[in-house]
Amino acid sequence: MTGPPLSWRVRWVVASAIFLANHINAAALSDEVNMASIDYSKVSIEEKPLYAPPLKEVAEVLSEGLRKTFEFVNVTVEDCPDLTREPFDLTTPGLSGDSKLVELGGPPYLTPQVRRDKVYDLAALLRHLGRDPALLAGAGAGPWPYLGVNCEGIINLSVRKGAVTQGTRVVSVAPPGAAKGQASYVQRRLPPGETRTALLGNYLLSEGRPGRVLKVVVEKRIGPSNFITAIREALKEWYGDRAVGLGGAFLLAAGKVKHHVMPDFSASPLCSDEDVDRWLHYFEMTAPIVHLGTLVTGDLGLDLRVQHFHGYSAHGDGGHYHYDTTPLQVRYEGYFALASSVIRVDRPSETHGIGRD
Ligand SMILES: *[C@@H]1O[C@H](CO)[C@@H](O)[C@H](O)[C@H]1NC(C)=O
Ligand SMILES: *[C@@H]1O[C@H](CO)[C@@H](O)[C@H](O)[C@H]1NC(C)=O
Secondary structure, three states: OOOOOHHHHHHHHHHHHHHHHHHHHHHHHHHHOOOOOOOHHHOOEEEEEOOOOOHHHHHHHHHHHHHHOEEEEEEEEEEOOOOOOOOOOOOOOOOEOOOEEEEEEOHHHOOOOOOOOOEEEHHHHHHHHOOOOEEEEEEEEOOHHHHOOOOEEEEEEEEEOOEEEEOOEEEEEEOOOOOOOOOEEEEEEOOOOOOEEEEEEEEEEEOOEOOEEEEEEEEEEOOOOOHHHHHHHHHHHHHOOOOOEEEEEEEEEEOEEEEEEOOOOOOOOOOOHHHHHHHOEEEEEEOOEEEEEEEEOOOOOOOOOOEEEEEEOOOOOEEEEEEEOOOOOOEEEEEEEEOOEEEEEOOOOOOOOOOOO
16 A cells, blocks of 8 residues: 555544635535625714713712622722733733724624624724724623534724734633533634624723823622613613713632523524523633623613623633622722713614523
8 A cells, every 4th residue: 555654644544624614614504605794884873972971979889888798898090900911811001092883783683693794803893993002991791603503702802003912712612512511612702803893792992091090999799780770770870871981900819600691593483581581591600710791870762782791711711601500709900991882873764672691
């Protein structure tokens, strides 16, 4: 027999099989639909101002308002620590510089039935908005065309002089298609050239510069609300109809949290919150976990998601934050920038209230 030794051929066959298994799913799907991402000149982009009170006042409002929910509360205005360092590991040192919220798409592109055409290139969005240098950080669906299945995205992307740094993580159910209760999850980093996302997202947009930010440290939860809901409710109570928005990062420094990870798209329509709940996979995850996202205290007639944070950890955890499951052990440490406006991109024309939690 001529040719390479048998073991080489076996290895080649195995390697090819692995390659195909990884890529065939995506290839099959991309035949079905036009995989071009959304052309931002052809979708609606609306911008509305938010009320931006002095940071010091917000710190006072939260110092008081968070006491209902946490036994220990310390809210101050600080120079942002270098967020490129552990545990935050962002792509820029700070959160400041022309800070705004961006909401892309929305839950109506996921339920009742998925809109596979809603694929967005985030680097193209920054170019379209004329933002450079820029940081986009927050929570949304990940780029299913990359994995071949639906996934969570922890968005952490920056651009400087046209060069993109992509630090976004995605988390998907593993193995894909596993039944609820029998599945695990896998977190991975997107490659530098993959700047797409899909369906929906809530991000802080800024220049990523160092600057003054809100630092919120709380421990030992004694109220029913989760960390972000407690902040949003405290702001809402004080500012009323003047809508305030902020975005940034918080660390779950101690304790455990309940996250969900979306499985692949449902074959049957998801018509209610109960349907969505049955479809999602829930997991308990362990500190330390860094979460990125946004909150806003009003809707501004833009059909906004009022809060949305996704988490990522160096030990492989990650997903959509719901609440902590160990109230007495919990410690949160957050850094947030106030946003001057909300940019609403490709707002669904037909909307509903499903899947907003
Ligand atoms: C509150 O936070 C500030 C800033 O991090 C710190 O200097 C101060 O010691 C903290 N206070 C308490 C009671 O922990
Ligand atoms: C953000 O991106 C940086 C640089 O690419 C990466 O090292 C870091 O792990 C990412 N952080 C998160 C929270 O995803």
